Every structure is written in structure tokens, then in C-alpha cells.
Amino acid sequence: MVSGSAPRSSVLGFYLHVPFCVQRCHYCSFNTAPLEAGQMDPYLRALHGELDVLGGLSWAGDVTIATVFLGGGTPSLLEPEALAAILDDLRARWRLADGAEVTVECNPESVTRERLARYRAAGVTRVSLGVQALDDTVLKTLGRRHDARGARAAFDAAREAGYDDVSVDVMYGLPGLAVDAWVSDVERVLAWDPDHVSAYALTLDGGSPWGAGGVENLPAEDDVVAQYWALTRAAAARGFEHYEISNYARPGHRARHNLGYWRAGEYLAAGPGACGFVGDVRYGNIKPLTRWRAAVDAGTLPVETSERLTPRQRLAERLILGLRTSDGVPAAWLAERTASEPALARRIDEWERAGHLVADGARVRLMESGFILSDALFVDLL
């Protein structure tokens, strides 16, 4: 299904998955693998192999890659040479747009100024730093391997390496995280003067150690809500735009790759468990490392699941993803969706009356008070 589907757009994103982690964080349910000796080289060989298969698709020469995102796992476990080889391989097979955004997710303990500088020399333009928290006790609870001092050092290293697009990931709603402690964490992080902040409320996922085994000491819902508002206020005071439910950026520093997701744009994917979207087809790669490798070695696309979206699903996705952003969606899209369901139109009126949603003629968007309730609306929009 994937190989038979051609992209609608000529400009695509590219997601590369690096599954390795030194250890799994307690909240994480993503596709990761422990980094064991001798695993990295076969992985890299297979990744190049997958790029080879993808690059051989008939339309590969017609598209331009505008953004690249190396996610994980822990992509910063890649040696600079390995990262450079991947990006070189990419450039050899696709046209990379001028000024393409190339992001690497980094864990603070695995980066140094030198490593980041060499990443930059290889073509990386943006660093996303997994700080998560600044309280060392909380960091330990999360299963993170860095402390607050290490996080700050990593941030400074990125700046010293010359990056002018540095994003910091933080989490709230964490076990043992009091509202005032969060407020001071936020102030400290913002004082570093990052270009972008991603802030995720802890979600207990079945696939994570906490989701499976449970976790104590979670803050009350009201406290989580208070933490959300503390961040939105502090970020606004510092001139950040709250441009997506969980993302804040200084003007001109929005994450372009992620904006592609939210605009229901297309993207290619490589690596175990990586997800792509081409034409009307959303697909996911085989997750277990060895099976993924075997599929690539056999010269096939290592796709495990794929689904061709119906026009109705496409519309729902465009609404749900678009409403995650402060740009919202064209009012016409929403009108198309509500045309067949008057009850839904009434629900949306309620959201508007409650002040969670604004319709200003051409576009419809959620307010910050709507962001934090958004799933309740998205369920109806499906």
C-alpha cells in the first residue's frame, strides 16, 4: 500500500527514528531498545538500506525534503560521523530544501559542545533538549540520567556550538511536582532564553513502566491545570507564542517539522517503528529492531501497518490536528464536517459560548482554555 502511494505534495518532511536508549524513562511508551554493544552498526547499515529502498520509489526524485527530524529513543547517542553519514545519504537521494530544518533530539547527559558542533557541521540546524524537569529528585523519579546542572550545561553547550534554534522539553503533572516548584522551574528554564519550549502534561500510557505498574504521588487534576496556566502566563510574559497545545516559540522559531504534522502534511519515515504519511496512506514501520532489520535486508519496505484514510478520516484529522495550533482551521472545513451532524454544530456553539473556541469568520481556533480540554472536542470531530 505504501509503495503504491504517491505523495500529493512535492514538499515533504522526513522522520528518522533512532531507537536506542541507555535506559527507559518511567513515563515512556515509545519504541525504544536498550543500547547494547554491537547493536549500533547493524542498525546504521539497515537504516541506510531503508533509505536505499525508499529512494528507489518512482517518485523519490520528484520531491523536496523541507524538514528532517531525528527522534528517539536517544538520537544524540549517534556519533557525529554516523549522523553525518545519514544526512549525506539523505541528500544523495532527495533534494533537501534550501534552509531545511534539521532537528536532533538530545538527552542532556549525552551531548557536549564538541559533539553538538560536529552535528551542526553535518547539517543539523536545531536541537531539542530533553530537560523534562529541573528538580533533581523529580528527575530521578522520572528515570532520567541527568540532573539540573547537567541540563543547563547541555543548553549552554548548544548555544556555544552555534545553534540559534534550541528547544527545551519539559513535563508537568509529574509525581511529586508541586505547583510552586513547577513555577520556579519554568522561570529558570525561560531565563535560559531558549527559542522554543515544548511542555507536556504527563500521560500515563499503557506501554510505559508507570502506565503498566502505576505510580504514586501524582498531583491533583486542579494542580495540573494550575501548572498549565502558570506556564502559559510565564511564556506569554517572555514574549513566547503559545502556537500549539504543548508548544511555545519565540516569533520565527516555531518547529517547522512538527507544524507539518499539525497541518496534516506528508512525511517519509525510516527506522524501526517510525511513522510516515504519503498520499492518503498513514503507515508504521516494524517496531522490533531485529525484525525491522530483517525486512530491510530482504530489500523490502519494513512497513508493519498501513491504512488508507477515507475522505471523512482525512477531514477529521485535518480538523483535529489543525485545531491543536493557534492558527486553527479554515471555518469551511468545520462547516463541511458539521453539515451532516447538527448536534455537532450545537456542541461547537457551546465551546464558543464558553469562550474556549473563537470563530472569526474565515478561521476557527481554540483558545488557551480550549487547548487543555481539546480531546473532548476532538472526540466529537472524529
Next chain:
Amino acid sequence: MSLARNRNFSIVAHIDHGKSTLADRLLALTGTMDAKKAVDQVLDSMDLERERGITIKAHTVRLLYRAKDGHEYTLNLIDTPGHVDFSYEVSRALAACEGAVLIVDAAQGIEAQTLANFYLASDAGLTIIPVINKIDLPAADVDGTREQIHDTLDLDGTEALAISAKHGTGVPEVLEAIVARIPPPSGDADAPLKALVFDSFYDSYQGVVIYVRLKDGHVRPGTKILLMSNGRTYDVAQVGVFSPDMRPVAELSAGQVGYITAAIKRVADAKVGDTITEAARPTAEPFPGYRDAKPMVFAGLYPIEDTDYEALRDALEKLRLNDPAFSYEPETSLALGYGFRCGFLGMLHMEIVQERLEREFNLSLIVTAPSVQYRVLTTAGEVLDIDNPSRLPTPDRIEQMEEPYVHSSVYVPTEFMTAIYKLAQEKRGEHKSLEYIGKRVHIRFDFPLSEIVVDFYDKLKSISKGYASFDYDFADFRASELVKLDILLNGDPVDALSTIVHRDKAYERGKALVEKLRGVIPRQLYEVAIQAAIGSRVIARETVKAMGKNVTAKCYGGDITRKRKLLEKQKEGKKRMKQVGRVEVPQEAFLTVLKT
């Protein structure tokens, strides 16, 4: 054809005392079907039930048995439903027999339904063969059970057969006893046809298949028959026996058990208990005891999606084809829109109907709190039957209200007596009598039906560690101090959540109800006030706070599909919500009223 080697019998027992196990053994032992096939047979009919939306059980089976005297006997085993909701149906099935095997569990002893079944069988004049089952159990007390049979049932305990249906021990002796002790049917094959309808089901090819026991006369294809309760006549298409599948025969005659088809369209036209006779030469008098099955419990059934109304009506019509004991008529609710008021024999019956509607017809339903039928005398002198609380006239128009009462029997080991009396008091029970039977007591109470329809049996079981047993039948209507308890969401009464309760319990119930509702109504965009009120007086209030947070933070690595699937799952759950005004009320909310 001689009837001397025919025996018509039934097996009756308290639930779980081993009725089906014994029936399977008898089938296997007489070669009617082997044990493996017996299991398959049951499974097959359940499939059929699903496919055709009809109820087919092994209602009656013809066994051929060569007795020790060397003769071959035809034994008709007539199965009976096993639940108090269906005691009328049981009584009609027993009326088709000359004898009954009464099973008593050797470890449990006599229970309420042992006794209820015993009385039904004995009222029908049947020869009763007591059988003590499960003698293989370590806790089996055969001698004690013999004593109980003697003391409680006034039967000769020494004549009870001790068996283990599970292992087959003593089962051949049961067959011998059926032949030796139960009299052959008597009847006059030359007299006008007189046949008792003891069950029926709808088959989409043949129409209604009627289970009959012929008392007098004979019937064959072509006979013009008359159903005496409604005066309808039909031409018989086929007659036959169950062995165990339907097998056509040339004729059924006095004393025999079998089936008749006559292109009858609705089960309601051939009701259990009716008498079939010849149109040309009717019998002088029908079987006594016929009555219309009367619904005891009423509830509103509403589609969650308004657009499913037509589908629900069609489904109810189909179900009713095969189940005349169930009634329905259209009603409207301000909160729920268009639906149906349905009457059921009891809660089990209601659950069966609801489950079949949801499973076989793929409908999502809201079932409102069940209600009994109240009798209201208005100030204007009218008598109204009220089975829907929202139809209750305003208090100023009510002269007097009456509610249905039942006579009930509770059997329980003496150690649980105190707990039983406490429960009875909570449920407004009136104590009638107390009798000691060995280590157990038999207590009779009269209860308002409304107090026992819902969860009484479960409570009884739990406070007695499962040892108490219970049986009841309708007594009469009695004057009672009743009020309508309304539930308001954000100030608007939700008619479907209204209940009629005794004045003394209204406050406590209102409080419990709003607390429970607070737990099941999810947080919404707005705060939701839940109030309980009698008339304009609010007696309890709880608040569901506005939703604080409902957000998925992150779409990891562009895995949009996963996010969408999570939302789809939530949406699936939301399909069971009904929009009542501005409030989304889940199906459980209506169940809460039922369970509080």
C-alpha cells in the same frame, strides 16, 4: 396405540441442584444422544437462537427406554424454565406431565425453589420422585436430606434415590423409578381433541411451533383446530415428536406429547396454557388455569441515537412475535425523546430482552429505572394504573395510592436470621410466619413488589453467604404512602430518572441517588448540578465540577494514527451517552437509579 408404556415427566429443582446434568445423563443412557453430542446439540440451538432471534431449548425430548421388565417405554421429558420470573410457564409444563423428578442437592438441602416447584408439581397432582443428587460431594448429607424431604415435603424420605448425576451413580435407578412409579397417561382417544399448549416458538418457515400434551382425542395434518382462548381456527400442517430434533409423525393421540404447526403467525396467538380442540367437535371444557402472562415490571427503552427509533420498533415487534409475555407501547420522554414503555415478567426477563435487542439487533439502548404498576385513585374518582413515574398525577389530584405486594418465602440457616430480618425491614417487609426446619428456618414475609424486583435477591444472597433462597408470588394491591422522587440536572427535571418511592425512604434514597449520579456523570464543559426533589422541594444536591483537563499532550514522532485510535476508542464509549438538555448522560446513570 397403547399408553401403558408411555410416561410423561418433568425434572424440577432449585437452581444448580443438577437438573441439566441429570437430563443429559438420561439422554445419554437411553441412547437419545451421547454426551458429546448432547453438548453440541445445546450449542447448535444457541447458534440458531442467535441467527433467527428465537428461543429454542430442549423443551421436550422423547426417550426410548428398555426397562428391566424387558419392555420398551416412551418417556417424554418436558423441560421447564428455571427462574421465578417464569413460574406460570413452569406450572403449565407440569400440567402436561403425570410425574416429576424432584432433585435435592445432598449438600445444600431443600431451598426455596425446591419447595416452590414441589408445590407446583403437587398442585398439578403429579407423582413426585424425590432424588438426592451430588452424593459424591464431601459435604453431602444424604440422611439429613432424607429427613428434610420427610419433614418439609411430607414425602417418604427412604424412597428418595441417592445419585450422582455427574458420575452417573444411581441414574439407571431413576429411569426404573420413572417407569415403576409414574402412572401412564390416561385419556380417551375417541373423545373430542383436548390438548394443552405448554410452550411454543416462532420458526420463520413453519410459523409457530406449538408444544402440546394431548389429554383426549387425536390430531393429524389437516385437522381443523380451534384455540379456545381466542376462538381462532387453523388447519394443522404438521404434527410430530422431538427425538430430540423435530420429527413429523402421522398422528398424535391422547396421552402423547409432541408438536403441532398450523401456519400460525404469532406466538401470541398460541399462548402457553391455552387449550387446542377440534373446530368441528370441541371439547366440553378447556384446561383450567389459563391466564394471560402479566408483566410485573415496566421500564422505558430508548435508542441512544434518535435515528434508531424505527429500528427499535421493528426489533420489539420481532421479539414480541416469539414472546407474548413481553409488552410494549410507544411513549415519549422529555429527556430521552421517543421510545417504548415495555412490560416484563421480572428483572431477568427484562435483561434478556435488553441483551437480545443490543446483540441481535445491534441497538444501543437506554433503559430507564424499572417500575412496578401502581394503582392511583384520583380525587375525581378515576382509577389509574401507573407504570411510569412521570405519568403520576400531581399530588393534589391523588386521593390514594396503592402498590402491589407479594407473598414470599425465605429459607435460610438460622445463623443468618438476624441479617434477614434486618434486610426485610429495610425493604418494608411484613413478617408473616416463622418455622424451624432442623438447622434452617422458613420465614414468610409480604413485601411491596417494588422493593424486591431489583436487587433484593442479590442482597439476600450476599448477607447469607449464598445460603438463603427465595421465592415469591403476587398477593394484592395495598394502600401506601408513596411520592415521586425527581432528579434535576442543572435545574431541569429528567423524567426518565424519576422514581416512585415510599415517603419514609425518599430522603435517604434521594441523597444516595445524587451521590451515585455524581460518580457516573462525567465532567463536562460546564458545572452540572444534580438535585433530588419531591415536588418543588429539593432534598439533596451534588455538583459535578466543570472539566479541568482533557488533553493528549504529544503525538510522538508523528504517530497520528495512534492518537486517532485513542480518540476513536473514547468516541466508542461516548456512543453510550445520551444528550439530555445540555448535559451528556451516560447509560450507567440510568442503571444507577436501578441499583441505588
